[in-house]
Amino acid sequence: xTKTNKNPLWLVLASAMALGLAGCSGDDGKDGQDxxxxxxxxxxxxxxxxxxxxxxxxxxxxxxxxxxxxYADGIITVDFDLANRQGVGLFGLSGxxxxxxxxxxxxxxxxxxxxxxxxxxxxxxxxTNDAGTTFEQGFxxxxxxxxxxxxxxxxTYTYTFVTDLSSYEDAAGVVFDPDLTQRIAIEMQFEYASGxxxxxxxxxxxxxxxxxxxxIETRDLVAMxxxxxxxxxxxxxxxGGRRLDMExxxxxxxxxxxxxxxxxxxxxxxxxxxxxxxxxxxxxNGEEVAMPYTVQGYHGPHAFDYPAFPTKPFMDCxxxxxxxxxxxxxxxxxxNANGNACTGCHTDSPVQHGxxxxxxxxxxxxxHGSVDHTVAKAPYTAAKGYSVEVSNVAINxxxxxxxxxxxxxxxxxxVTEDEIYQQGYSNPYMVVSxxxxxxxxxxxxxxxxxxxxxxxxxxxxxxxxxxxxSTVYADGVFSVVTQKVKGSKTYVLDLPADIASRxxxxxxxxxxxxxxxxxxxxxCTTEGAYPAYVQTDAYRAVLGDADAEVANRRAIVxxxxxxxxxxxxxxxxxxxxxxxxxxxNDKKLKSDSASGGLKSTSFMYKAHKAEGHDxxxxxxxxLLKTDCMTCHSATExxxxxxxxxxxxxxxxxxxxxxxxxxxxxxxxWYASSDTAACMSCHQKYLSDAAMAHIEGNGGxxxxxxDDAKAAQEACATCHxxxxxxxxHGHEL
Numbered sequence: 170x171t172k173t174n175k176n177p178l179w180l181v182l183a184s185a186m187a188l189g190l191a192g193c194s195g196d197d198g199k200d201g202q203d204x205x206x207x208x209x210x211x212x213x214x215x216x217x218x219x220x221x222x223x224x225x226x227x228x229x230x231x232x233x234x235x236x237x238x239x240y241a242d243g244i245i246t247v248d249f250d251l252a253n254r255q256g257v258g259l260f261g262l263s264g265x266x267x268x269x270x271x272x273x274x275x276x277x278x279x280x281x282x283x284x285x286x287x288x289x290x291x292x293x294x295x296x297t298n299d300a301g302t303t304f305e306q307g308f309x310x311x312x313x314x315x316x317x318x319x320x321x322x323x324x325t326y327t328y329t330f331v332t333d334l335s336s337y338e339d340a341a342g343v344v345f346d347p348d349l350t351q352r353i354a355i356e357m358q359f360e361y362a363s364g365x366x367x368x369x370x371x372x373x374x375x376x377x378x379x380x381x382x383x384x385i386e387t388r389d390l391v392a393m394x395x396x397x398x399x400x401x402x403x404x405x406x407x408x409g410g411r412r413l414d415m416e417x418x419x420x421x422x423x424x425x426x427x428x429x430x431x432x433x434x435x436x437x438x439x440x441x442x443x444x445x446x447x448x449x450x451x452x453x454n455g456e457e458v459a460m461p462y463t464v465q466g467y468h469g470p471h472a473f474d475y476p477a478f479p480t481k482p483f484m485d486c487x488x489x490x491x492x493x494x495x496x497x498x499x500x501x502x503x504x505n506a507n508g509n510a511c512t513g514c515h516t517d518s519p520v521q522h523g524x525x526x527x528x529x530x531x532x533x534x535x536x537h538g539s540v541d542h543t544v545a546k547a548p549y550t551a552a553k554g555y556s557v558e559v560s561n562v563a564i565n566x567x568x569x570x571x572x573x574x575x576x577x578x579x580x581x582x583x584v585t586e587d588e589i590y591q592q593g594y595s596n597p598y599m600v601v602s603x604x605x606x607x608x609x610x611x612x613x614x615x616x617x618x619x620x621x622x623x624x625x626x627x628x629x630x631x632x633x634x635x636x637x638x639s640t641v642y643a644d645g646v647f648s649v650v651t652q653k654v655k656g657s658k659t660y661v662l663d664l665p666a667d668i669a670s671r672x673x674x675x676x677x678x679x680x681x682x683x684x685x686x687x688x689x690x691x692x693c694t695t696e697g698a699y700p701a702y703v704q705t706d707a708y709r710a711v712l713g714d715a716d717a718e719v720a721n722r723r724a725i726v727x728x729x730x731x732x733x734x735x736x737x738x739x740x741x742x743x744x745x746x747x748x749x750x751x752x753x754n755d756k757k758l759k760s761d762s763a764s765g766g767l768k769s770t771s772f773m774y775k776a777h778k779a780e781g782h783d784x785x786x787x788x789x790x791x792l793l794k795t796d797c798m799t800c801h802s803a804t805e806x807x808x809x810x811x812x813x814x815x816x817x818x819x820x821x822x823x824x825x826x827x828x829x830x831x832x833x834x835x836x837x838w839y840a841s842s843d844t845a846a847c848m849s850c851h852q853k854y855l856s857d858a859a860m861a862h863i864e865g866n867g868g869x870x871x872x873x874x875d876d877a878k879a880a881q882e883a884c885a886t887c888h889x890x891x892x893x894x895x896x897h898g899h900e901l
Contacts, residue, residue: 220322222258225251225359225367226268231259233355233371236325240347240377243335247273247353249371250325258324264315270411271357272308273328276420277343278350278386286507287388287498288424288435289352293332294341298429304341306421308356341425347377350386354420358411368406370414389496391415391489398488399734401793424509428465433509439464440489441513446477451516455524460516476781480736482545483514488736503541508532544686548701549737551688554579557677559599559708565650568664570601572675574634574647576703578690583645587692589634590680590700594741597634597679599649600627600750601662603671605709606720608822612755613663621659627751628655629662634679669713672720676707676750678742702743707750722749725813726776727802734792748772754824754845755874758837767827767835769849774826776800777849794850795897797890803901812901814893816843817885823877826852826870836872841880843888844868 225231231251238247251259263269275292291306309330311318319327334345345351352374359367375382393415396405406413412421422436433439442449442462451460461474480488486502493499502510511533515521527533555578562572576584589597603610614624622629632639632653639653651662665671680700682693691698711717728746731739742751752772761768768774777783783794792799801813811818824845827835830853840848844863848855848870860870869880894901 220260222260222324223253224261225259226261226266226361228253228259228367230254231357231359231367231369233357233369235353235355235371235373238353238373238375238377239380240334243333243337245275245330245332245334245353245377247328247330247373248325249328249355252324260320260322260324262311262318262320262326264311264313264318267312268359268361269311269357270359271311272355273311273330274306274308274354274356274417274420275345276306276352276354276423277346278352278388279346279424281424287386287501288507289388289419290343290425291341291420291423292334292337292339292343292345294339294343294425296340297427301340303427303429303431305426306423307340343425348379349376350374351377352416352420354417356411356417366410368410368413370412370417372414372416372420374416387497388419388501389498390501392491392493392496395489395491395493399792401796401799403793430465432462432464433512434464435509437507437510438513441510443473444478445483445514447474448478448483449473449514449516450520451518452520452522452524453518457520462513480734481738482549482736485546485736486542487546503543508534511537546737547686547688548683548699551579551683551690552681552701553704555584555681555703556705557679557703559675559677562673562675562708562710562712564664564668564712567652570651570662570664570668572599572649572708574599574649574677575645576677576679576681584681584690585645585692586635586642586647587694588682588690590682590693591633591635592693595680595700596636598631598677598742599634600631600674600676600678600747601651602630602674602676602750603665603668605672605674605722605750608723608749608754608819610665610753611823612753612757612825615663620657621661623661623663625663627753627756629660631678631751670711672709672711674707674709674722674750676744676747677703677705678744678747679703702738704744707747722747723819724806724808725749726800727804727808727813730800730802748775754822754842755839756825758825758827760833764831764853766829766831766833767837769824769826771824771845771849773824773846774849783850793899796899797894797897798899798901812890814846815885815890816846816888816893817882820880820882821878823874824849828872838870838872839874839877841867841869841877841882843882843884844870844880847884 230253232254233249233251235247235249238245251262253259262271264271276289277292278287279290280286281288293307293309294304295307297303297305309332311328314331317329317331321327337345339345352372355369355371357367357369374385374387376385393405396415402413407418412418419436422434422439424435426435427433439462445462447459447461449460449462450457452458453460459474461472463470463472490499490502515533555576558575558577560573560575562570565571576589578584591597610625610630612626614622614626616623632649632651634640634642634647634649637653637655639649639651641648651664653660680702682691682695682698682700683689684691684695685697685699693700709719709721711719726746731746742748749772752770752775754771754773756770758767759770760766768778777794782792797812797814802808803810803812808814819842822842822845823839824842825837826840826845826848828838829835847863863870863884866884867880867882868884869877871877891901
């Protein structure tokens with residue numbers, strides 16, 4: 170299936186008007202006044218037709234569409250349209266204009282390795298090393314043949330290829346076959362001295378010998394819209410902004426092309442390898458070593474050795490290979506594995522092979538053709554059906570909270586203690602909070618005599634079902650009291666005196682162990698046991714009023730967006746996106762290796778500054794953090810039409826921040842709520858004038874926590890969600 174041809178908008182509107190008029194009958198009143206005369210087109214010169222529309226150098230944007238192609242005597246001729254978003258044709262494209270970088274490429278879809286495995290192979294290839302053994306896709310550039318283009322003066326054009334494909338000898342030995350599916354692709358990128366840029370891609374798939382577009386062979390496995398689950402359009406403008414569409418990526422990054430060192434840059438291999446990041450490992454001299462994907466670019470070698478695919482499990486292929494009825498070949502990746510794609514993840518010397526060497530001439534699929542990678546997420550899928558039951562919640566004579574916990578599978582069977590995971594950082598925690606609709610409780614220490622500490626920090630509020638002295642287990646039931654031992658200290662939760670009248674939350678954060686790639690539960694001591702987080706609602710109640718409507722946490726981010734990019738598990742304690750239960754606004758600062766000073770550890774700050782979200786200037790190359798809708802949402806339940814980031818919604822908060830970025834001796838200062846939202850991204854760059862503007866409108870940033878809570882901010886008066894987005898270069 171090819172992309173549906175886009176008729177120029179002015180033709181669509183004209184057709185719609187004609188249909189509308191044809192459907193009218195009867196007298197519906199007086200005739201309207203005659204319209205004003207239209208603006209005359211530009212007169213033709215030297216016998217050429219005049220122009221209508223807008224000169225392309227005046228356009229804010231350009232949309233390209235290939236409307237047709239023909240093949241005769243080895244020569245391809247292609248017709249295409251250029252228009253702006255209003256459908257006005259853009260005339261004036263010229264190979265003699267130095268600003269007009271406009272190119273055409275060709276690729277054909279061939280059957281390789283088997284009778285069913287299809288792969289794009291580029292034509293017009295060029296050698297990339299002196300030996301002529303490595304290749305990249307070449308182009309016909311408009312500037313090399315200005316006379317090949319006919320400008321019809323209304324936004325429609327015809328280009329005749331220079332290359333005679335019937336006699337052409339490709340540098341890589343690819344032979345043009347008019348009976349195969351062929352793809353013509355357009356790349357345009359105009360960069361004007363003013364800084365304005367026009368960039369667009371278009372493609373056209375057809376069989377030259379029959380002119381067929383329907384019922385032809387395709388290779389549609391992944392949609393660009395799926396890539397946008399994690400990436401954003403502006404972050405995927407590759408090669409300086411000229412490569413925008415999946416189809417153009419496929420044409421160029423095909424089964425033939427490599428870097429000058431022979432490293433494959435075929436799209437399947439490259440994408441798998443890049444997204445493995447530092448987790449891409451292989452065997453070298455009998456040792457397991459990191460083998461990050463490294464390609465020789467125009468500016469030297471580049472190793473993708475940084476976090477590139479922050480999902481778990483790594484083999485959750487369905488993150489990208491989603492079920493999509495619009496993709497003709499959506500299931501091709503399961504039915505016909507490409508060995509080159511396999512080595513993208515596993516390298517040419519897979520760790521799983523140990524010392525075994527693959528004999529020459531053998532492909533991965535010779536032995537592993539029936540491997541089902543979808544089973545990798547089976548433990549996570551199973552864990553979604555599990556639940557945690559909290560009961561018998563009470564306050565004892567020592568003003569400690571007590572409660573019972575059961576972990577149940579999807580059939581209501583009890584999960585035993587040895588099937589619940591505990592190792593390293595991972596503990597089966599129950600996190601206690603109150604006033605959650607206000608992001609409370611505040612982080613406070615009431616007393617600390619060196620052996621016993623009483624308070625409400627997250628260390629005082631989370632209790633492990635295994636090993637910290639807070640819990641007794643018997644017959645499938647964990648009985649918890651909110652006092653524990655950590656190191657040499659006893660931590661006691663300081664409950665407020667009126668806790669019975671406040672909203673109370675007990676959040677389970679725990680993993681259950683499964684057999685590898687299986688929904689079958691097992692003891693965590695079993696070799697190869699795989700732990701997956703249980704996804705279950707928190708217990709919420711008002712203890713003194715069983716009929717009370719219990720408030721939920723504020724809807725800030727859409728957790729569907731978080732899981733859409735990060736898959737089943739992101740970082741730690743992944744029961745939904747309940748990060749703020751521990752990473753409260755006033756959580757203590759920690760050292761920051763990047764700045765040499767201190768950094769906030771609140772949820773908002775961590776999300777805005779997380780590696781992979783931010784490179785210090787608004788984006789990471791993966792996503793554009795400046796687009797708030799990357800994580801926030803207008804969906805009801807996740808902020809509604811205040812989008813989860815409307816200012817003025819959370820007065821009375823104090824956010825802990827370092828008094829000065831990069832200073833290891835900086836004090837902990839506090840910011841009022843809206844001020845903190847801005848500073849979580851901009852603190853490093855705020856001028857004195859900007860800070861004065863914030864403070865002049867009620868914001869607070871200083872050493873007194875209560876003053877931050879008492880601040881009366883007026884930011885929302887001017888900085889609506891629409892204006893915040895517009896200020897950052899986006900729109901709602």
